[in-house]
Amino acid sequence: MEAKALLIFNPNAGSEEINALDLLSKITVLISGTIVDIYETTGDGDQEAIKEKLANTKYALVVIAGGDGTIKLGAACVEDQCPMAILPLGSANGLANCLGIKSLDDAWDALKQMDTLNMDGVMVDDHLCLHLADFGFNANLIHRFEEGDSRGMIGYVKSSLGEIFSTNISQFVLETDGEKIEFEAHMLVIANGDRYGTGAVINPDGDLSDGRFEVIAVLVEGVEDLIQLSIGLISGERKERNSIRSWTLKNCKIQNHSGAKFQIDGELMGTPSEITVGIRPGIFRFVHKTPDVVEKDDVSIENSTS
Numbered sequence: 001m002e003a004k005a006l007l008i009f010n011p012n013a014g015s016e017e018i019n020a021l022d023l024l025s026k027i028t029v030l031i032s033g034t035i036v037d038i039y040e041t042t043g044d045g046d047q048e049a050i051k052e053k054l055a056n057t058k059y060a061l062v063v064i065a066g067g068d069g070t071i072k073l074g075a076a077c078v079e080d081q082c083p084m085a086i087l088p089l090g091s092a093n094g095l096a097n098c099l100g101i102k103s104l105d106d107a108w109d110a111l112k113q114m115d116t117l118n119m120d121g122v123m124v125d126d127h128l129c130l131h132l133a134d135f136g137f138n139a140n141l142i143h144r145f146e147e148g149d150s151r152g153m154i155g156y157v158k159s160s161l162g163e164i165f166s167t168n169i170s171q172f173v174l175e176t177d178g179e180k181i182e183f184e185a186h187m188l189v190i191a192n193g194d195r196y197g198t199g200a201v202i203n204p205d206g207d208l209s210d211g212r213f214e215v216i217a218v219l220v221e222g223v224e225d226l227i228q229l230s231i232g233l234i235s236g237e238r239k240e241r242n243s244i245r246s247w248t249l250k251n252c253k254i255q256n257h258s259g260a261k262f263q264i265d266g267e268l269m270g271t272p273s274e275i276t277v278g279i280r281p282g283i284f285r286f287v288h289k290t291p292d293v294v295e296k297d298d299v300s301i302e303n304s305t306s
Protein backbone atom coordinates (compact mmCIF):
# COMPACT_ATOMS: atom_id res chain seq x y z
CA MET A 1 0.00 0.00 0.00
CA GLU A 2 1.26 3.51 -0.79
CA ALA A 3 2.26 5.67 2.18
CA LYS A 4 0.43 8.96 2.69
CA ALA A 5 1.92 12.36 3.51
CA LEU A 6 0.11 15.55 4.48
CA LEU A 7 1.37 18.89 3.16
CA ILE A 8 0.31 21.80 5.41
CA PHE A 9 0.76 24.94 3.27
CA ASN A 10 0.47 28.56 4.42
CA PRO A 11 -0.19 30.64 1.25
CA ASN A 12 0.42 33.83 3.23
CA ALA A 13 3.88 33.02 4.65
CA GLY A 14 6.87 35.09 3.53
CA SER A 15 6.87 37.19 0.41
CA GLU A 16 7.68 34.73 -2.39
CA GLU A 17 4.96 33.43 -4.70
CA ILE A 18 5.01 29.68 -4.13
CA ASN A 19 2.36 27.27 -5.27
CA ALA A 20 1.19 24.28 -3.18
CA LEU A 21 0.87 22.08 -6.29
CA ASP A 22 4.53 22.70 -7.25
CA LEU A 23 5.60 21.71 -3.75
CA LEU A 24 3.39 18.63 -3.94
CA SER A 25 4.92 17.45 -7.23
CA LYS A 26 8.45 17.96 -5.90
CA ILE A 27 7.64 15.92 -2.75
CA THR A 28 6.11 13.16 -4.86
CA VAL A 29 9.26 12.99 -7.00
CA LEU A 30 11.60 13.00 -3.99
CA ILE A 31 9.72 10.44 -1.91
CA SER A 32 8.71 7.61 -4.16
CA GLY A 33 5.45 5.73 -3.69
CA THR A 34 3.77 8.47 -1.65
CA ILE A 35 0.33 10.03 -1.98
CA VAL A 36 0.31 13.64 -0.78
CA ASP A 37 -2.79 15.38 0.58
CA ILE A 38 -2.77 19.18 0.86
CA TYR A 39 -4.16 21.28 3.70
CA GLU A 40 -4.02 25.01 2.88
CA THR A 41 -4.21 27.19 5.99
CA THR A 42 -6.73 30.03 6.19
CA GLY A 43 -5.61 31.65 9.46
CA ASP A 44 -8.93 30.68 11.06
CA GLY A 45 -9.74 27.32 12.70
CA ASP A 46 -6.64 25.63 11.19
CA GLN A 47 -5.69 23.70 14.33
CA GLU A 48 -9.08 21.97 14.62
CA ALA A 49 -9.19 21.21 10.88
CA ILE A 50 -5.65 19.74 10.81
CA LYS A 51 -6.30 17.66 13.94
CA GLU A 52 -9.42 16.25 12.28
CA LYS A 53 -7.46 15.33 9.14
CA LEU A 54 -4.76 13.63 11.22
CA ALA A 55 -7.38 11.72 13.23
CA ASN A 56 -9.11 10.43 10.07
CA THR A 57 -6.03 9.40 8.06
CA LYS A 58 -2.81 7.67 9.05
CA TYR A 59 -0.04 9.87 7.66
CA ALA A 60 3.56 8.61 7.58
CA LEU A 61 4.92 12.15 7.17
CA VAL A 62 3.67 15.71 7.70
CA VAL A 63 5.39 18.35 5.56
CA ILE A 64 4.89 21.89 6.86
CA ALA A 65 5.41 24.75 4.39
CA GLY A 66 5.45 28.17 6.04
CA GLY A 67 7.21 30.28 8.68
CA ASP A 68 7.65 29.62 12.40
CA GLY A 69 3.94 30.22 13.10
CA THR A 70 2.91 27.50 10.65
CA ILE A 71 5.54 25.05 11.98
CA LYS A 72 4.21 25.60 15.47
CA LEU A 73 0.64 25.04 14.29
CA GLY A 74 1.67 21.73 12.70
CA ALA A 75 3.71 20.61 15.73
CA ALA A 76 0.75 21.33 18.03
CA CYS A 77 -1.45 18.98 15.95
CA VAL A 78 0.91 16.05 15.24
CA GLU A 79 1.04 13.20 17.75
CA ASP A 80 2.48 9.67 17.86
CA GLN A 81 5.98 10.79 16.84
CA CYS A 82 4.89 11.11 13.20
CA PRO A 83 7.89 12.70 11.42
CA MET A 84 7.55 16.35 10.38
CA ALA A 85 9.53 18.04 7.63
CA ILE A 86 9.81 21.81 7.17
CA LEU A 87 9.70 23.73 3.88
CA PRO A 88 10.87 27.18 5.08
CA LEU A 89 8.67 29.81 3.42
CA GLY A 90 8.55 32.39 6.25
CA SER A 91 10.44 35.62 6.61
CA ALA A 92 12.88 34.35 9.26
CA ASN A 93 12.41 30.53 9.68
CA GLY A 94 14.04 30.18 13.10
CA LEU A 95 13.39 26.50 13.80
CA ALA A 96 14.26 25.45 10.24
CA ASN A 97 17.64 27.19 10.65
CA CYS A 98 18.29 25.28 13.89
CA LEU A 99 17.58 22.05 11.97
CA GLY A 100 20.19 22.92 9.33
CA ILE A 101 17.53 23.99 6.81
CA LYS A 102 18.43 27.49 5.62
CA SER A 103 16.71 27.38 2.23
CA LEU A 104 14.16 25.44 0.23
CA ASP A 105 17.06 23.58 -1.43
CA ASP A 106 18.28 22.47 2.03
CA ALA A 107 14.74 21.29 2.76
CA TRP A 108 14.69 19.16 -0.39
CA ASP A 109 18.12 17.72 0.54
CA ALA A 110 16.82 16.91 4.03
CA LEU A 111 13.74 15.20 2.56
CA LYS A 112 15.98 13.11 0.28
CA GLN A 113 18.13 12.20 3.27
CA MET A 114 15.05 11.58 5.49
CA ASP A 115 17.06 11.61 8.70
CA THR A 116 14.98 12.54 11.75
CA LEU A 117 15.82 14.06 15.11
CA ASN A 118 13.88 13.40 18.33
CA MET A 119 13.47 17.02 19.35
CA ASP A 120 12.69 18.37 22.82
CA GLY A 121 9.90 20.83 23.47
CA VAL A 122 10.39 23.61 26.03
CA MET A 123 7.29 24.45 28.07
CA VAL A 124 7.00 28.05 29.25
CA ASP A 125 4.05 27.87 31.66
CA ASP A 126 1.38 26.32 29.35
CA HIS A 127 3.00 27.53 26.13
CA LEU A 128 5.14 25.40 23.86
CA CYS A 129 8.46 26.90 22.77
CA LEU A 130 10.05 25.14 19.82
CA HIS A 131 13.27 27.07 19.43
CA LEU A 132 13.73 30.42 21.27
CA ALA A 133 11.94 32.67 23.75
CA ASP A 134 13.29 35.88 25.22
CA PHE A 135 12.74 38.95 27.36
CA GLY A 136 13.96 42.37 26.27
CA PHE A 137 15.92 43.26 23.17
CA ASN A 138 14.60 40.70 20.65
CA ALA A 139 11.02 40.85 21.96
CA ASN A 140 11.18 44.66 21.56
CA LEU A 141 12.48 44.12 18.05
CA ILE A 142 9.54 41.88 17.14
CA HIS A 143 7.16 44.43 18.66
CA ARG A 144 8.71 47.21 16.55
CA PHE A 145 8.71 44.95 13.51
CA GLU A 146 5.00 44.11 13.89
CA GLU A 147 4.11 47.78 14.31
CA GLY A 148 6.01 48.80 11.18
CA ASP A 149 5.00 47.93 7.64
CA SER A 150 8.30 46.28 6.67
CA ARG A 151 8.66 42.52 6.30
CA GLY A 152 11.63 40.35 5.57
CA MET A 153 15.26 40.47 6.56
CA ILE A 154 16.01 44.04 5.46
CA GLY A 155 13.23 45.40 7.68
CA TYR A 156 14.46 43.22 10.55
CA VAL A 157 18.06 44.44 10.30
CA LYS A 158 16.97 48.11 9.97
CA SER A 159 14.82 47.82 13.10
CA SER A 160 17.53 46.03 15.09
CA LEU A 161 20.01 48.90 14.69
CA GLY A 162 17.58 51.33 16.29
CA GLU A 163 16.60 48.84 19.00
CA ILE A 164 20.17 48.22 20.22
CA PHE A 165 20.35 51.80 21.50
CA SER A 166 16.91 51.96 23.08
CA THR A 167 16.46 48.74 25.11
CA ASN A 168 16.45 49.31 28.88
CA ILE A 169 18.40 47.16 31.31
CA SER A 170 15.98 44.86 33.21
CA GLN A 171 16.24 43.11 36.59
CA PHE A 172 15.74 39.34 36.62
CA VAL A 173 15.84 36.52 39.19
CA LEU A 174 16.63 32.99 37.98
CA GLU A 175 15.55 30.27 40.41
CA THR A 176 16.81 26.74 39.85
CA ASP A 177 17.64 23.78 42.14
CA GLY A 178 16.95 25.89 45.21
CA GLU A 179 19.41 28.58 44.08
CA LYS A 180 18.34 32.18 43.39
CA ILE A 181 20.50 34.25 41.04
CA GLU A 182 19.76 37.96 40.67
CA PHE A 183 21.15 39.89 37.70
CA GLU A 184 20.60 42.69 35.20
CA ALA A 185 20.34 42.10 31.46
CA HIS A 186 19.35 43.77 28.19
CA MET A 187 18.12 40.40 26.97
CA LEU A 188 17.33 37.10 28.68
CA VAL A 189 16.99 34.18 26.28
CA ILE A 190 15.46 30.73 26.86
CA ALA A 191 16.98 28.60 24.13
CA ASN A 192 16.19 25.15 22.81
CA GLY A 193 17.86 25.78 19.45
CA ASP A 194 21.17 27.50 18.82
CA ARG A 195 20.25 30.36 16.48
CA TYR A 196 17.65 32.92 15.44
CA GLY A 197 16.09 32.80 11.97
CA THR A 198 18.50 35.55 10.97
CA GLY A 199 21.29 32.98 11.49
CA ALA A 200 22.60 34.82 14.60
CA VAL A 201 24.00 32.12 16.94
CA ILE A 202 22.84 33.11 20.41
CA ASN A 203 23.34 29.67 21.99
CA PRO A 204 26.46 27.86 20.71
CA ASP A 205 25.79 25.05 23.26
CA GLY A 206 22.25 24.55 21.95
CA ASP A 207 21.20 21.00 21.14
CA LEU A 208 17.56 20.42 20.20
CA SER A 209 17.65 16.83 21.49
CA ASP A 210 19.71 16.88 24.72
CA GLY A 211 16.77 17.00 27.17
CA ARG A 212 17.88 20.45 28.39
CA PHE A 213 17.55 24.13 27.53
CA GLU A 214 19.84 27.10 28.06
CA VAL A 215 19.11 30.40 29.79
CA ILE A 216 21.38 33.15 28.46
CA ALA A 217 21.66 36.64 29.96
CA VAL A 218 23.15 39.39 27.79
CA LEU A 219 24.26 42.73 29.25
CA VAL A 220 26.00 45.10 26.86
CA GLU A 221 27.88 47.70 28.94
CA GLY A 222 30.08 49.25 26.29
CA VAL A 223 31.25 49.23 22.70
CA GLU A 224 33.73 46.38 23.35
CA ASP A 225 30.87 44.17 24.66
CA LEU A 226 28.78 45.03 21.61
CA ILE A 227 31.62 44.17 19.22
CA GLN A 228 32.39 40.86 20.98
CA LEU A 229 28.68 39.97 21.10
CA SER A 230 28.28 40.71 17.39
CA ILE A 231 31.36 38.63 16.48
CA GLY A 232 30.01 35.75 18.60
CA LEU A 233 26.55 35.94 17.01
CA ILE A 234 28.06 35.76 13.53
CA SER A 235 30.84 33.21 14.15
CA GLY A 236 28.99 30.97 16.61
CA GLU A 237 32.05 31.03 18.90
CA ARG A 238 31.83 32.55 22.35
CA LYS A 239 34.65 33.74 24.61
CA GLU A 240 33.85 33.80 28.34
CA ARG A 241 32.86 37.38 29.17
CA ASN A 242 30.90 39.09 31.91
CA SER A 243 28.50 40.42 29.25
CA ILE A 244 27.08 36.93 28.55
CA ARG A 245 26.17 34.36 31.21
CA SER A 246 24.67 30.99 30.35
CA TRP A 247 23.06 28.14 32.33
CA THR A 248 22.07 24.69 30.99
CA LEU A 249 18.95 23.51 32.82
CA LYS A 250 16.00 21.10 32.95
CA ASN A 251 13.67 23.49 34.77
CA CYS A 252 13.66 26.95 36.33
CA LYS A 253 11.58 29.94 37.33
CA ILE A 254 12.33 33.43 36.05
CA GLN A 255 11.08 36.61 37.69
CA ASN A 256 10.87 39.63 35.40
CA HIS A 257 11.05 42.52 37.87
CA SER A 258 11.22 45.36 35.34
CA GLY A 259 8.29 44.27 33.16
CA ALA A 260 10.43 43.45 30.08
CA LYS A 261 8.52 42.37 26.97
CA PHE A 262 8.50 38.60 26.33
CA GLN A 263 8.21 36.56 23.12
CA ILE A 264 8.04 32.84 22.33
CA ASP A 265 9.08 31.67 18.84
CA GLY A 266 8.33 35.12 17.42
CA GLU A 267 4.95 35.54 19.13
CA LEU A 268 4.62 38.41 21.64
CA MET A 269 3.43 37.25 25.07
CA GLY A 270 3.10 40.55 26.97
CA THR A 271 5.18 41.25 30.10
CA PRO A 272 4.76 38.28 32.49
CA SER A 273 6.11 38.97 36.01
CA GLU A 274 7.14 35.32 36.47
CA ILE A 275 7.42 32.27 34.21
CA THR A 276 8.09 28.59 34.91
CA VAL A 277 10.18 26.75 32.32
CA GLY A 278 10.48 22.97 31.88
CA ILE A 279 11.56 20.49 29.23
CA ARG A 280 9.65 17.68 27.48
CA PRO A 281 12.43 15.51 26.07
CA GLY A 282 12.14 14.11 22.53
CA ILE A 283 8.43 14.80 22.03
CA PHE A 284 8.79 15.78 18.36
CA ARG A 285 10.37 14.06 15.40
CA PHE A 286 11.66 16.50 12.79
CA VAL A 287 13.48 15.82 9.53
CA HIS A 288 16.81 17.69 9.74
CA LYS A 289 19.74 18.30 7.44
CA THR A 290 22.97 16.90 8.80
CA PRO A 291 26.24 18.33 7.45
CA ASP A 292 27.21 15.05 5.76
CA VAL A 293 24.30 14.76 3.34
CA VAL A 294 24.51 11.48 1.49
CA GLU A 295 22.69 11.56 -1.82
CA LYS A 296 20.10 8.83 -2.10
CA ASP A 297 18.24 8.19 -5.34
CA ASP A 298 15.14 6.43 -4.18
CA VAL A 299 13.78 7.31 -0.76
CA SER A 300 10.54 6.19 0.82
CA ILE A 301 9.06 7.49 4.08
CA GLU A 302 9.70 4.13 5.73
CA ASN A 303 13.46 4.74 5.33
CA SER A 304 13.36 7.44 8.01
CA THR A 305 15.54 6.95 11.08
CA SER A 306 15.55 8.58 14.47
Ligand SMILES: Nc1ncnc2c1ncn2[C@@H]1O[C@H](COP(=O)(O)OP(=O)(O)OP(=O)(O)O)[C@@H](O)[C@H]1O
Binds near residue numbers: 010041044090094197
Ligand atom coordinates in the same frame (compact mmCIF):
# COMPACT_ATOMS: atom_id res chain seq x y z
N1 LIG B 1 -4.58 31.90 4.17
C1 LIG B 1 -4.11 32.77 5.07
N2 LIG B 1 -4.34 34.11 4.92
C2 LIG B 1 -3.87 35.01 5.83
N3 LIG B 1 -3.15 34.66 6.93
C3 LIG B 1 -2.88 33.36 7.11
C4 LIG B 1 -3.34 32.35 6.21
N4 LIG B 1 -2.92 31.14 6.68
C5 LIG B 1 -2.25 31.38 7.84
N5 LIG B 1 -2.21 32.70 8.10
C6 LIG B 1 -1.53 33.36 9.23
O1 LIG B 1 -0.12 33.22 9.04
C7 LIG B 1 0.52 33.37 10.30
C8 LIG B 1 1.67 32.42 10.42
O2 LIG B 1 2.62 32.78 9.46
P1 LIG B 1 4.10 32.22 9.58
O3 LIG B 1 4.69 32.59 10.89
O4 LIG B 1 4.10 30.80 9.23
O5 LIG B 1 4.77 32.98 8.40
P2 LIG B 1 5.59 34.35 8.39
O6 LIG B 1 4.95 35.30 9.33
O7 LIG B 1 5.81 34.78 7.00
O8 LIG B 1 6.98 33.79 8.87
P3 LIG B 1 7.95 34.07 10.07
O9 LIG B 1 7.26 33.60 11.32
O10 LIG B 1 9.14 33.26 9.74
O11 LIG B 1 8.20 35.54 10.05
C9 LIG B 1 -0.54 33.12 11.36
O12 LIG B 1 -0.80 34.35 12.01
C10 LIG B 1 -1.78 32.69 10.56
O13 LIG B 1 -2.96 33.14 11.17
